[in-house]
Structure formats: C-alpha cells, structure tokens
Amino acid sequence: MGRARKGSRFRPFMEARAFVHTLGLKNAHEWYCYCKGWLPDKGKRPPDIPAGPQTIYKDSGWKGMGDWLGTGNIATFYMRWRPFGEARAFARSLGLRSIAEWKVYCQGNHPRKLKRPDDIPMAPENSYRDKGWVNYGDWLGTDRIPGRRGGFRSFMSARAFARLIGLKDLREWRLYCAGKMPKKGTPPADIPPNPNEVYKDYGWINYDNWLHTRPRRMRKTRGERT
DSSP states (O other), X not given: OOOOOTTOSSOOHHHHHHHHHXXXXXXXXXXXXXXXXXXXXXXXXXXXXXXXXXXXXXXXXOOOHHHHHTSSOOOGGGOOOOOHHHHHHHHHHTTOOSHHHHHHHHTTOOTTOOOOOTTSOSOHHHHTTTTTOOOHHHHHTOSBOTTOTTOOBOHHHHHHHHHHHTOOSHHHHXXXXXXXXXXXXXXXXXXXXXXXXXTTTTTOOOHHHHHTOOOHHHHHHTTOOO
C-alpha cells in the first residue's frame, strides 16, 4: 500500500500526495491548470509526480481528488463508514428530532456548530440499506417507547424487525436474544429480549404475533413437531 506500480518512475503514493498537499490547490480544475503549467506561482510539476494520479495510484492508495489535494473531500465510493450500530449510536447522541434537523446538521448549519465526522454518512438510508437500516426515527432515536428506560424501538418497528429474523418459536427467540444463534446476527440494543413486558401496553399480543408464526395448537393439529 502506498507504492506506485512496480517499475514506475513516479514517487510512492504517500510521498506524492504529501507533496501535492503543500501546493494548496482547491479542486480538480486547479490541479489541471497546475499540471499544464498555468499556475507559475505554484512552480513546475516535478517529473516524478504524475498528471494522472487516479491511473498511476489506482491500486496504491487512491481515494479521489479531494484526498489527493488535501481538501478533505473524499469521494463517497472510497469512504469507509462506521459500523451501523456505532454510527446510529452517534446519530442518536446528537439529540436531533427530525429528518430536517439531520439535513441541517449534515450541511454544517446546525445552531451548535456541530461537525459531521467523515465516517458518518449524510444519507445513511443508502449506506446502511442492507446493514441494519430501518428508518430515520430509528436512526435518530425518536422512534422509541415514551417513558421507558433503555430507549427501545416502537412496537411496530421492533415487531417488524423480529419477524424478519425468521425464528420459529419462543425457544428460538430466547436463544437468539442470548446470542446463541450467530447465523441470525447480533440482537440490536434497542430490541428488548422481553417484548411481552416492554410492549405490554403498546400493542403486544403474544409471541406468535411477535414472530409471525402459527399458534402452537395449529401446529399440533397439522401433526408438526413442537
């Protein structure tokens, strides 16, 4: 990592990028002008600094022109986001109340002048689409049981999640909550292991409804194992 291709006449990526950072160029247009020699105050481009770094360093550390120039704008394709659980915990810590406030925050216009970390995506619904994303209420922590400790999801949101796991009965639910069904993933912190207690007055019916399974008596009638 950090080396130019074998036999290249160019500097290793890290050294080349460090040099380019000293130029203070702001964008790809200025880089183009510099390479053409149209910015005499920046000096002449050394022969071991490539005019097309995206090609030379494609597999050696390249993360976009923003990273190359040092402007701090890394292309989304190259971003490495925090794991979903950690990112959501951060988002919830902000105390934002709506999508509108989230967008204001991401644009850097929040009243408290909070800055979004580079590894927290502006559009989490895209970045975490198949990695735990539910909705913005879940992301910001506004979709929780009012007056309850632990900050659990609303009943409808939690039940929808429980049904997606594909568990067969209460026994499997308990095994899953105990972390003994690794193929099913790790139980999220905002999904209670005892939903019958947490959601008692918020929509709870029974575990068959919770897991979307047939009642035990129906399984017996059909001659299935219980």
